[in-house]
Amino acid sequence: MGKKISQNEHAIMRRASDIDYDIPLQADSALQRDKLSRKGYTEIAAAALRKVPSSAGLVVSIEGAWGSGKTSALAMIEALLLEDDELAPPLIVHFNPWLVGEKDALLRHFLSRIASAVKLNDHSRDGKKVAKEIKAYAKVFDLVKLIPGAEPWASMIKSVVEAAGEATDTVSEYKTPDVEAYKLRVEEALRRFDRPIIVFIDDIDRLFPLEVFEMVRIIKAVGGLPRIGYVVAWDSAYVSSALERLGVPQAASYLDKIVQVRMPLPNLSLVARRKLINDALDGLDPEALRQRFRNQDNRLGSLYRSGLRDLLDQPRDIARVFNAVRMMEPLLRDEIVFADILGLAALSVKAPAVFDLLRKKPRLFVGTMPDDISLLKNPEDVIKEGAEERRIAFEASGAASAAQRVVHFLFPAWLAPMTVSRSARALMWKAIFPIPQSWPSRCSSA
Secondary structure (H helix, E strand, O other): OOOOOOHHHHHHHHHHHOOOOOOOOOOOOHHHHOOOOOHHHHHHHHHHHOOOOOOOOEEEEEEOOOOOOHHHHHHHHHHHHHOOOOOOOOEEEEEOHHHOOOHHHHHHHHHHHHHHHHHHHOOOHHHHHHHHHHHHHHHHHHHHOOOOOOOOHHHHHHHHHHHOOOOOOOHHHOOOOOHHHHHHHHHHHHHHOOOOEEEEEOOHHHOOHHHHHHHHHHHHHHOOOOOEEEEEEEOHHHHHHHHHHOOOOOHHHHHHHOOOEEEEOOOOOHHHHHHHHHHHHHOOOHHHHOOOOOOHHHHHHHHHHHHHHHHOOOHHHHHHHHHHHHHHHHHHOOOOOHHHHHHHHHHHHHOHHHHHHHHHOOHHHHOOOOOOOOOOOOHHHHHHHOHHHHHHHHHHHOOHHHHHHHHHHHOHHHOOHHHOOHHHHHHHHHHHOOOOOOOOOOOOOO
16 A cells, blocks of 8 residues: 655645746747747748858847747747748758857767758758768868867877777878868858758857857858858857957957847737736646735736836746746745735745845844844834845846835835835745745746
8 A cells, every 4th residue: 555645745746747847839839839929020030041042151140038938939930931832941950059068079060960960851962962061071170170270280180080980090191171172062062952951059158158159150160151041049148248258359249240130039028928927827726826815816916017027027037936936835825915925936036136135134124023022223224224235136136126126015114114014024024934945046947
């Protein structure tokens, strides 16, 4: 007979099974599942990629902050390219540099991935020729590495070829290749190829700065190859910052030399934001939203308007915050109105420095706590003395104004000490202290 599961264990298992894993859209269903009304945006990108010329290449960048939905946008672009009935479908290649793991191998893996995709998906004579020439080109780049002053060519090529299991007896057989000649052969093969090749490159903004630079250099080196379109998804601010840290001149405008069509993702509209939040609310355990307090729904709407809608400005923010709610709400059920739990969860994810300050120094926000029997200081003075610490915490959040408004909604005392209410102190007491130390201040999805 198996061991019985307690109610507590059952609740924990339920919360874990309901976690939103924030899985991006997939190409086969992306257009049908788009909740952000981005079809028009992705149609513009797809239209540009359909016009990749036979004499040159094209680089399109999908730009947005972390969690803004770049990968889902790539899936929608791919779906649009493949559904076109008038033109022959392009050959789609996916490359994720984050999975390679080593800077020096990026170019080899990149070109080999294109060659392998061509070989696998197009068995025509021209397709085989393209695959063969790109693989040869990849080997040349891998050996040369474009590093001035490298070790003597014969020694370097011998070590690499031996590692590949293709060594012969004498070093003298290895000649310095003419990179430009190999490139011309690739270009000639591509011009004869009757299908455009579209390469989707994702997660560049997850790389370390040196890897970012290497990937940007690769795109610059091969971006002009004919009949190949590149769709790059990145946070342009992070990429520019990485280049600047490495001393790249004019890093801010460097990407303009590489990318022909730069497309910042549109901001998440208030309509889309409200829909995502409503969908997330619908996905919670019904017990979490059961009416327990007077005017409960009104307070939830007030929280949304008071700063929550501005604090949760990316799709991933909403998934992460509601994952935090799933962990937090059962601990506080029947004690605190749901809107306040949601506000605290939002601060824990989007303004962790503020949340930590709330936990460690709650009096900086409410002046006094229920057990402060012998506190000698005036509560108003306590709040005023915490102004600098609060300012530093809010600025660290990256969304200071929205975080301030959410905190003011939950704990109005810190802005207007004379208005501090018993309910605000009770919220601080019940919500901040009972949360176990094991409950993370950052709750991320897989």
